[in-house]
Amino acid sequence: MTDVLTVNGLSVFYGARAQAVEDVSFSVGQGRVVALLGANGAGKSSIMKAVAGLIPAVGTVTLRGADISGMPARKRVARGVVYVPEGRQIVGHMTVRENLVLGGYQLTGPRRKSRMEMVLDLFPEIAEKADRSAWRLSGGEQQMLAIGRGLMAEPRLLLLDEPSLGLAPLLVRRVFDRLGAIRQESDLSIVLVEQNLAMTIRLCDEVHFLRSGRIVGHQDAESLRDPAARQAAIDAYLGASATAA
Numbered sequence: 001m002t003d004v005l006t007v008n009g010l011s012v013f014y015g016a017r018a019q020a021v022e023d024v025s026f027s028v029g030q031g032r033v034v035a036l037l038g039a040n041g042a043g044k045s046s047i048m049k050a051v052a053g054l055i056p057a058v059g060t061v062t063l064r065g066a067d068i069s070g071m072p073a074r075k076r077v078a079r080g081v082v083y084v085p086e087g088r089q090i091v092g093h094m095t096v097r098e099n100l101v102l103g104g105y106q107l108t109g110p111r112r113k114s115r116m117e118m119v120l121d122l123f124p125e126i127a128e129k130a131d132r133s134a135w136r137l138s139g140g141e142q143q144m145l146a147i148g149r150g151l152m153a154e155p156r157l158l159l160l161d162e163p164s165l166g167l168a169p170l171l172v173r174r175v176f177d178r179l180g181a182i183r184q185e186s187d188l189s190i191v192l193v194e195q196n197l198a199m200t201i202r203l204c205d206e207v208h209f210l211r212s213g214r215i216v217g218h219q220d221a222e223s224l225r226d227p228a229a230r231q232a233a234i235d236a237y238l239g240a241s242a243t244a245a
């Protein structure tokens with residue numbers, strides 16, 4: 001299996017003494033979904049930002065065998081590394097369609113148009129509201145727009161930071177179902193950061209557990225589908241803040 005992403009010995013520092021990520025290594029195969037799970041402050045977002053080239057890091061990041069460690073973020077986007085940040089960060093005063101155009105800014109007109117059709121087909125909830133200001137969308141719709149904007153950039157590796165954050169359980173399920181459809185239809189590789197273990201294992205193939213900036217466990221998602229195994233992983237790796245539900 002071809003590895004789309006290989007992260008080797010990644011460390012992130014905020015200032016001289018604050019180390020957020022320590023010697024993290026993992027890989028993501030073609031069409032695979034790999035989750036990074038951990039409590040608040042475990043270092044998940046820092047890893048995603050470092051892979052996207054948004055913050056400096058020590059270690060190597062390899063994309064399809066090419067070392068992109070020193071590459072600026074915009075060049076990584078051009079190679080298909082697309083980060084969908086935590087908290088949506090859509091442009092509220094622009095319409096849904098305009099937000100999507102922003103995501104596909106590097107595409108030529110016809111490609112952007114067909115990509116937008118694909119995204120709006122995938123998320124009919126926002127297609128109905130394409131000419132409405134983004135701030136008027138519900139939280140779940142805003143999350144769909146944020147993911148849709150990421151998909152506009154024709155990602156080969158999608159870095160999804162807590163898509164369930166702040167959403168009601170029904171909406172979380174809807175967003176994850178859509179992500180499941182995307183992965184079935186395309187050969188997209190995804191790194192998913194989450195705290196919601198139950199939803200995560202519906203979608204992903206492998207889970208890395210993080211604590212205090214380090215990977216402390218790695219399991220196949222299949223092995224976590226059994227509720228007792230899931231609870232055991234939570235007890236071992238995530239602690240009291242997480243639930244198995």
Ligand SMILES: Nc1ncnc2c1ncn2[C@@H]1O[C@H](COP(=O)(O)OP(=O)(O)OP(=O)(O)O)[C@@H](O)[C@H]1O
Nearest residue numbers: 014018019020038039040041042043044045046047
């Ligand atoms: N810009 C920053 N400056 C200084 N410290 C930071 C900065 N960003 C993150 N940190 C620290 O780095 C550590 C890891 O943070 P990070 O956001 O990567 O964790 P996380 O697992 O994504 O957390 P959460 O689930 O709460 O988003 C935390 O201790 C955090 O306080």
